[in-house]
């Protein structure tokens with residue numbers, strides 16, 4: 001059921017793992033997939049007497065994220081202890097930034113079917129990750145490899161209104177963080193996770209309703225789905241005159257809905273305390289200069305450039321630039337191809353089906369794709385053959401031109417051969433020819449279909465149609481002459 005009288009107010013808190021080789025407060029490695037508890041030390045295990053030391057490169061990456069999201073970088077920011085008890089948190093507090101975060105007041109542009117919107121970024125702060133609980137039938141084990149890995153938390157203002165917008169925001173954010181080298185943002189490895197804050201209010205009202213927080217959503221599709229079903233759940237409660245409880249929920253992938261976890265904590269529950277073992281983090285304007293200078297071209301700039309340089313559609317450019325490796329691949333391929341528009345259509349429409357890896361990696365080299373699309377653009381092979389050859393290129397590398405020639409896949413474009421085939425088709429299909437004369441357009445399609453069948457799918461469809469029409473009208477003329 002839909003309740004159009006309510007409007008959803010959504011804010012996202014995104015955790016992204018910083019792409020550093022070592023952890024944020026010690027020199028343990030951050031490699032993903034190592035054997036449990038092989039990448040930890042007294043500092044990240046929280047043993048008494050150990051002292052944290054801030055990873056300089058982690059700060060640089062966090063600043064890069066801030067600059068890429070047009071934030072103000074605080075000249076002075078501070079670390080705090082966020083205190084709570086949970087077995088994955090060995091110190092019983094997490095080092096985070098509470099009142100004085102590193103970055104504030106940024107923004108991010110999102111694009112949906114409804115157009116372009118600016119979403120405000122309230123803050124970005126640095127913190128450490130917790131360990132990982134591994135549940136099995138014989139008990140729960142803890143892996144501290146992730147404990148102390150550097151994170152940034154990017155908090156948006158409650159500016160999002162739908163699951164579609166939230167998903168667009170996450171995609172845009174991921175594109176920026178990956179491009180700026182801040183994070184890998186591999187959602188399936190947990191290096192990007194998102195908490196969703198969601199409340200409803202009557203349209204036209206300013207005050208926010210009671211909100212729920214959906215924790216640890218780890219895919220764009222789940223975020224969109226979780227938001228859709230949470231909007232539905234809350235609107236049905238409100239429509240029945242019931243209250244929405246302020247609580248923490250999680251998205252159950254199997255059930256496809258959100259389920260209650262616990263009553264929502266407030267900031268007071270965390271008893272924040274200044275971290276005494278880390279000094280105030282001071283960033284001067286001079287510190288920012290080299291970081292600013294080394295910033296790469298970001299997705300929005302690149303999108304505009306791709307549209308301008310290659311003449312491709314904006315929607316295509318948005319998809320290409322959402323993934324730097326994909327945009328790189330497109331540009332590498334476009335160097336060898338004269339029709340970049342057709343190339344981008346073919347890449348996004350056909351090749352992407354074969355690319356399931358994250359980050360993007362193509363099973364076909366950029367050069368081969370360009371060669372294949374060039375054959376199609378020059379009308380030497382038709383679209384069907386191009387798709388068939390692509391499916392084979394995914395399996396093995398070969399020259400599309402050589403194979404198309406060897407296997408007789410090139411389009412038949414010489415007039416004489418086409419005329420001969422069409423003459424045979426017309427002689428074989430008197431019924432269709434007659435139907436066409438009576439004005440049935442479907443009969444023309446049937447004749448074209450016959451021509452494709454006779455030519456083994458290789459007849460140039462445009463030229464074939466032209467000759468077909470010519471011959472049909474010639475026959476008409478002859479008949480008329482015979483009658484005179």
Ligand SMILES: [Zn+2]
Nearest residue numbers: 026028041044
């Ligand atoms: Zn350590």
